[in-house]
Amino acid sequence: MFYFMFFFWIAVMGLAWYAQKAAFRLEVGAEKAAQVQREKNWFQKLFYLGYSQYVHKHRLAFFTLKSKFIVMLLMLAVYPLAGSRSLEVTTNIYMAAVMVSFLVDGLALVCFEAELKQRDGLNLDASGDYIIIEADRVRLKLTWDNYQEEKKHWEAVKTSPKQKKRLRAIRRMETACWLAEKAIRDYYSYVDVLESEENRQQREADIQRLQAQYCELQELFCAEGRKDYDVFRYSRLLYAIEPFERRCSVCRQKMQQAKPKKKKALMEQLFREAAVFCDGIADRYVEHQKIGRADCFDCEEAVAAVLAVYDEVEAWMETIPHPGLESCMAYNYGAMYGNGLLPEERENRFPDMLPRGEGHIIYAYDCL
Amino acid sequence: MTGLTKPITKRNIVRRQSRGYFWGLTALAGIMSADYHEESILAKVVFFFKLMILVCLAVYLLSCKMLHYIRKQEGYLCTSMEEDMRGVRMQGFFSTGVEAVYAGDWYLLLSYYGVVAVNRRYIAGVKKIERHSEWRGRYSITPMLTLRITFQTVTQETMTFTTGNAWQAAEDLCSWLGMEPEERRE
Numbered sequence: 285m286f287y288f289m290f291f292f293w294i295a296v297m298g299l300a301w302y303a304q305k306a307a308f309r310l311e312v313g314a315e316k317a318a319q320v321q322r323e324k325n326w327f328q329k330l331f332y333l334g335y336s337q338y339v340h341k342h343r344l345a346f347f348t349l350k351s352k353f354i355v356m357l358l359m360l361a362v363y364p365l366a367g368s369r370s371l372e373v374t375t376n377i378y379m380a381a382v383m384v385s386f387l388v389d390g391l392a393l394v395c396f397e398a399e400l401k402q403r404d405g406l407n408l409d410a411s412g413d414y415i416i417i418e419a420d421r422v423r424l425k426l427t428w429d430n431y432q433e434e435k436k437h438w439e440a441v442k443t444s445p446k447q448k449k450r451l452r453a454i455r456r457m458e459t460a461c462w463l464a465e466k467a468i469r470d471y472y473s474y475v476d477v478l479e480s481e482e483n484r485q486q487r488e489a490d491i492q493r494l495q496a497q498y499c500e501l502q503e504l505f506c507a508e509g510r511k512d513y514d515v516f517r518y519s520r521l522l523y524a525i526e527p528f529e530r531r532c533s534v535c536r537q538k539m540q541q542a543k544p545k546k547k548k549a550l551m552e553q554l555f556r557e558a559a560v561f562c563d564g565i566a567d568r569y570v571e572h573q574k575i576g577r578a579d580c581f582d583c584e585e586a587v588a589a590v591l592a593v594y595d596e597v598e599a600w601m602e603t604i605p606h607p608g609l610e611s612c613m614a615y616n617y618g619a620m621y622g623n624g625l626l627p628e629e630r631e632n633r634f635p636d637m638l639p640r641g642e643g644h645i646i647y648a649y650d651c652l
Numbered sequence: 653m654t655g656l657t658k659p660i661t662k663r664n665i666v667r668r669q670s671r672g673y674f675w676g677l678t679a680l681a682g683i684m685s686a687d688y689h690e691e692s693i694l695a696k697v698v699f700f701f702k703l704m705i706l707v708c709l710a711v712y713l714l715s716c717k718m719l720h721y722i723r724k725q726e727g728y729l730c731t732s733m734e735e736d737m738r739g740v741r742m743q744g745f746f747s748t749g750v751e752a753v754y755a756g757d758w759y760l761l762l763s764y765y766g767v768v769a770v771n772r773r774y775i776a777g778v779k780k781i782e783r784h785s786e787w788r789g790r791y792s793i794t795p796m797l798t799l800r801i802t803f804q805t806v807t808q809e810t811m812t813f814t815t816g817n818a819w820q821a822a823e824d825l826c827s828w829l830g831m832e833p834e835e836r837r838e
Contacts, residue, residue, distance in 0.1 A: 394793065395793065398793045398794060401794075563657070566656070566657075618739050618741070619656065619657060619741060622656045622740070622741045623656055637739050638739065642740050642753070642755030642756070643752075643753070643754050643755075644656065644740075644751070644752070644753050645751070645752040645821075645824065646743070646747075646749055646750075646751050646752075647749050647750040647751075647752065647818035647820055647821045648748075648749045648818065649748075649749055649750070649797075649816060649817050649818055650797075650817050650818055650819055650820075
């Protein structure tokens with residue numbers, strides 16, 4: 285119970301901090317908020333000290349949240365003292381307190397978000413964009429800056445003799461890169477509003493820069509001796525074929541040395557590698573559709589690699605029959621057709637799995 | 653997860669429209685069975701399973717009407733939706749918005765708020781498309797918006813389906829059917 289209370293307590297403090305952030309952004313707008321945040325140090329950012337001059341409309345809520353955050357931290361600090369008499373009773377009291385503050389913080393956050401959304405529906409900001417898009421644009425810019433900062437940190441750490449330290453710096457760069465990708469996905473998802481040619485060029489430039497960053501990270505990991513590490517693993521927009529081919533070649537080597545009894549399992553493993561990779565490609569394709577660049581998504585090479593592996597498995601199946609795997613393959617062909625990844629010359633392979641005259645459209649909910 | 657991976661069956665359609673209720677009620681059952689103090693852990697587990705039966709019953713009752721309409725169409729036309737839609741796939745668990753899937757004579761609008769499943773040969777006309785808003789709960793800030801589509805069937809009856817708030821999806825369904833709705837209420 286104590287551990288549950290402890291983690292819940294920390295989570296609610298995080299919620300309070302986030303609610304303050306939302307209130308502050310609501311007051312001054314995203315761009316001004318980022319500008320003000322840059323001037324403050326970490327202590328002022330943590331406790332929101334010196335922000336009163338900017339907050340006017342939600343002054344009471346902001347002050348309440350701020351003082352509650354500090355009080356919660358103090359209560360956590362005096363917990364061992366308060367629980368010296370009876371730990372159970374103290375834990376129960378703390379539990380009640382944290383549940384109440386969870387409700388208060390959650391309600392505040394929901395109200396701020398709703399107000400932001402409502403204002404977004406009504407009027408535009410100075411540059412003629414919706415406020416919510418403005419916030420995403422600012423976040424995109426901030427993530428690039430964050431990546432550059434992490435890179436500077438890496439430059440400082442690079443010559444350190446400890447490998448652990450170096451790897452941690454690279455991981456931090458990786459996190460920054462992933463956040464930049466998240467920002468890209470969020471910002472360019474407003475396809476209808478950002479239709480202009482200028483935005484399209486900007487988007488392509490951003491994607492190229494992201495690709496360059498990922499490649500750079502991959503090289504850094506390779507230099508540290510982590511050749512099996514795949515930085516594109518958690519990416520939802522980009523991919524690399526080399527790790528997939530490396531895994532497949534490992535499977536092939538095992539296959540050559542294996543006894544006939546084990547070959548069936550290895551065949552399944554090889555097939556699974558290809559199927560999982562193909563699934564990843566389909567997911568990335570859908571993500572590209574969401575940001576409106578499905579036409580620019582280049583996946584022919586990857587699909588060719590997957591189909592080459594499928595052909596190889598089929599060639600193995602002539603000597604080692606495996607009907608279960610064949611039906612799985614037919615299913616995957618159907619799925620590739622449905623995702624629009626299957627080349628035309630392959631459509632005769634499993635014709636029963638490809639229904640004709642069917643369509644698939646995804647609509648976003650209306651914003652009113 | 654976001655690729656088109658799930659086959660279209662009645663079971664998967666029901667999962668799609670009642671996943672909120674299912675996971676919410678499952679969490680409630682978990683909390684209730686955690687507070688259920690008995691001497692043996694087995695009693696707690698049995699209590700949880702009893703509650704889960706109730707959860708499944710609730711999910712069944714919520715999707716009863718939609719399944720009834722599908723079965724009615726299948727019975728009248730002597731077809732099977734699952735057979736006709738074999739090989740067509742929909743999105744997985746983390747899907748958003750309204751998803752339109754059509755193959756052969758069937759047209760489906762899949763969403764979290766409800767599913768529309770109609771056969772072209774069973775529909776005689778579209779009576780009404782209505783944007784329905786309701787305040788769920790006393791302290792809710794924003795209303796829950798859904799679309800309600802009413803069809804006229806060839807057996808001179810009406811069928812009303814609910815789906816997510818995407819007006820264009822309903823318009824596209826009408827244009828696919830080749831029918832103009834008699835009434836639009838936004």
